[in-house]
Amino acid sequence: MAALLEAGGTSSAGRNVVDLRGKLVDRLEDRLDRLEETHRHVIAAAYENLAGTQQVHRAVLALLEAASFKEFLASLGQDVANILSLDVIRLGLETASAAPGQALGPAGPLATTVIALPKGSIDSYLTGNPEVAPRRVTLRPTRAELDGLYADQPKWVQSEALIKLDLGPGTLPGLLALGAEDAQRFHPEQGTDLLNFFGLSFEKMLRRWLA
Numbered sequence: 001m002a003a004l005l006e007a008g009g010t011s012s013a014g015r016n017v018v019d020l021r022g023k024l025v026d027r028l029e030d031r032l033d034r035l036e037e038t039h040r041h042v043i044a045a046a047y048e049n050l051a052g053t054q055q056v057h058r059a060v061l062a063l064l065e066a067a068s069f070k071e072f073l074a075s076l077g078q079d080v081a082n083i084l085s086l087d088v089i090r091l092g093l094e095t096a097s098a099a100p101g102q103a104l105g106p107a108g109p110l111a112t113t114v115i116a117l118p119k120g121s122i123d124s125y126l127t128g129n130p131e132v133a134p135r136r137v138t139l140r141p142t143r144a145e146l147d148g149l150y151a152d153q154p155k156w157v158q159s160e161a162l163i164k165l166d167l168g169p170g171t172l173p174g175l176l177a178l179g180a181e182d183a184q185r186f187h188p189e190q191g192t193d194l195l196n197f198f199g200l201s202f203e204k205m206l207r208r209w210l211a
Contacts (some may be wrong), residue, residue, distance in 0.1 A: 056194045059114075060201045061085045069209045073105050076202075083127060088179040090149050091115040092188040094172035101148020115149055120207040122175045126162060127151075136199060138162040141183060149177055158183035163199035168207055176202060 002003050062079040066072035073091075080199070081089050091114045093104060098116035105114040126134035142160050157179035165174035176199060180186060 026146075052194050055083055057062065057196050059198060063202065063205055065098055072205070072209055073079070073113050086178050087181045088150060088177075089113065090115055090175075090177040090179070092122065092149055092175040092177060093167075094119050096172075106155055117149070117175065119172060122164060122173050125175070126164065134164055136162075136164055136194075138196045139186040139188055139190050139192065139195075141187070142179065149175075151177060156181050159186040159188045163195060163202070165199065165203045165206065167203070167210060169209075174206070 059067040059080045062075050066075050091109050094117045096119050102116040103111040105111040123134050126138050139161050142157050159177040167174050180196045
């Protein structure tokens with residue numbers, strides 16, 4: 001482009017002559033700048049997606065290493081939370097035999113990792129409308145607390161990724177809630193492929209433990 005501009009300058013052109021070649025080069029330079037900017041965004045998104053994929057794979061492997069249900073829940077509340085850089089993880093299970101918000105996990109500091117939820121509350125919490133079928137993965141700012149889902153931490157959980165769990169025929173559903181203090185961590189415009197894979201993997205592992 002620079003060579004084109006230097007070749008055959010317009011110094012000898014008349015006052016009323018428009019240099020169309022120069023205008024064309026200016027437009028090409030502008031298009032090249034936009035293309036380079038788009039290319040940088042694509043590369044950055046690719047690296048971010050690769051990093052996210054590696055994180056999810058590490059989280060699944062950490063859960064697979066558990067030798068007992070107690071270790072499985074401990075890995076969920078600690079290892080997976082650290083790997084995915086989450087502030088809180090809760091596994092909500094619908095039940096008619098426990099009070100809403102009651103801790104169902106093994107005694108200890110991670111007892112509140114598993115929380116009892118009222119029957120039918122998961123779909124209502126996900127959609128706010130009983131006539132709307134919920135998606136498997138929902139990303140959004142945190143809504144009003146769901147019967148102690150986040151225990152004593154609801155105020156600073158600002159965004160959440162919610163994964164509905166199918167625990168098998170004749171079994172009430174579950175909800176895996178991934179909470180973050182960052183209000184922009186999870187939002188509806190984000191893709192859900194990785195979390196869908198993580199949710200399916202977690203669902204299959206949880207089914208085996210509950211069986």
